[in-house]
Amino acid sequence: MARLFHATYCQWRQWRRLSAAPRMAMAHDRQGVRRLATHCQAEVDQHYEEAVQTLNSLQSNAAVLQRIRQERGFTNNVQATEGFLDRVGISLKDLDSLSVIHIAGTKGKGSTCSFVESILREHGFRTGFYSSPHLVAVRERIRINGQPISKEDFITYFWDVYNQLIAKKTSDDDMPAYFKFLTVLALKVFVKEEVDVAVLEVGLGGEYDCTNVVRKPVVCGVTTLDYDHTSILGNTIESIAWHKAGIMKPGVPTFTVEQPLQPSLSVLLQRAKEKQVPLYLIPPLENYGWGARPLQLGLAGNVQYCNASLALQLTQYWMNSQNRGRSGEVVHTATSTSDHLNVPAAIPFTLSDEDVLGLKYAVWPGRSQVMASGPLTFFLDGAHTPVSMQACVDWFLKTAPMHAPQNGGNTFRLLFFNSTGDRDPETLLKLLTSCNFDLAIFTTNLVTTSMKASSDQTNYTISRDQAHLRCEQQRSSWIRLVRNQSKLESESPDHEDTEVDGTTQSEGSERNLNLTSSMPASDVPSIIFPCIQDALVWLSCGRDPNLTGELLTPPAFPPPPRLQEATQVQILVTGSLHLVGGVLGVIDPELRCATHVRNAFNKRPSLTDLVLNNYNKFSSPGTP
Incomplete structure (x- = not known):
């Protein structure tokens, strides 16, 4: 089959050379040229997918x-x-x-x-x-x-x-x-x-x-x-x-x-x-x-x-x-x-x-990178070790305020996280608690749940069940870490309710309880998605024309009102370069960045x- 794919492609290349004259004759017809270019590109895309599918078959399961x-x-x-x-x-x-x-x-x-x-x-x-x-x-x-x-x-x-x-x-x-x-x-x-x-x-x-x-x-x-x-x-x-x-x-x-x-x-x-x-x-x-x-x-x-x-x-x-x-x-x-x-x-x-x-x-790209798309601002960094995650946190805390809305609008801060391999996600997540996220999203590195074998981002090195289990473990770690931090802050003699966006922290806790009343750990807003596409469509709340479509898996709860009404949503994508690549594959598929x-x-x-x-x-x- 591999030789057949290669032979077909070589025959197509030969056909392009032999048909150069007829194609030149069509040059006066712009629509004809467009049709020919589209046809040729479709041929290239098809043969490229065949090569990638064969390459993916070499992945260790x-x-x-x-x-x-x-x-x-x-x-x-x-x-x-x-x-x-x-x-x-x-x-x-x-x-x-x-x-x-x-x-x-x-x-x-x-x-x-x-x-x-x-x-x-x-x-x-x-x-x-x-x-x-x-x-x-x-x-x-x-x-x-x-x-x-x-x-x-x-x-x-x-x-x-x-x-x-x-x-x-x-x-x-x-x-x-x-x-x-x-x-x-x-x-x-x-x-x-x-x-x-x-x-x-x-x-x-x-x-x-x-x-x-x-x-x-x-x-x-x-x-x-x-x-x-x-x-x-x-x-x-x-x-x-x-x-x-x-x-x-x-x-x-x-x-x-x-x-x-x-x-x-x-x-x-x-x-x-x-x-x-x-x-x-x-x-x-x-x-x-x-x-x-x-x-x-x-x-x-x-x-x-x-x-x-x-x-x-x-x-x-x-x-x-x-x-x-x-x-x-x-x-x-x-x-x-x-x-x-x-x-x-x-x-x-x-x-x-x-x-x-x-x-x-x-x-x-994918390292200390900022990309804006309408009301969404993505902060992309593939940090996946303690040293690099600390650098990521320092960069985000310094950079995020520079991208805040200038007209005094409200900002919703969101963590988009996954960690893979034999890394300890709790060590990484502990460093991220200082960023004061309003919501944490945990997702697998799958772009969609229906990825083809010919996709550049197909990954056979981890099963879907294993990937989902890791997300559950990471969410549990996050909830425990945030609770511990909140407890330490509340026990501090210098602690007092501070006002953020017109509400106190105590009011914010009540608001968070209402946000996820049907979920466990409602004091720490967080949610799991089976794929990156679903998570991005959900968090965009229909406000980004590039992130539309039906969710393949119904979410645990709808987007919170503060997320829907925010002037700007700041999204830190980190924990894995594969996760960053998956997000870029959705928001910038041609990798123009x-x-x-x-x-x-x-x-x-x-x-x-x-x-x-x-x-x-x-x-x-x-x-x-």
């Missing part, structure tokens, strides 16, 4: 993942990835030809990669960028020059890789799992597209991650470390740091940030010594030479300052390494960290215009483009 978590067995994906790459025609020598910047970490690695890619693209280099997870479309994971590869290119590369793997498999289960397949696909795309630089974000850990198949990166980076994926990486920060440091390669410089959790930095330093790797701490962002130019970052939040500085060090070293006339050595000074470790600190440098613009125009604002004609051509243009201009056919 919930039972398999549960067994892996229970066994906590480390699978060395590197050797297997090497074998799959060889089967699709990419040798280790081919990989060595890629100029790679490899970045690991728990928090901020995607943002750092985004800064790195944006800076190098501003300098005129042809960039490849591999990241995970995707928010709306799987094509987001593989980017060329800042843009997800087109549906047409995804289809072509996907079937090329898939069919070669199928043809050469030795058993029924001799196929890469979802992430491993996409890693093989991305590396083949970057080799074939001849990118100047490939920016690789580690998927999970580092030591045994599929991306660690790269033997000779130019430079590596390690972002902030925190507790995450503990069922696989271990439940100590030392174990997690050991895995993250696995991307270090002998003689390849590695830059890292000041680590908030000890002794993670000492583990990084020890592994660097074992691997004979020069390790450097980054300087504060404000210490660079900005000149008269303002410090502006395309990504919001104070946490982005260290990510941006890390990106500057990585790009500066990479560009120096590409210029034979410049030294590849890192200018640094001796320093002593807060835990008295002697880790050299990289020296800040004067920024070029390209560096400044790269930081300013970096785009990375991820479109780079820099126009292509303002960009300098990449080095590859310059070489090819000069070759075509001065070479004759057959010239080597």
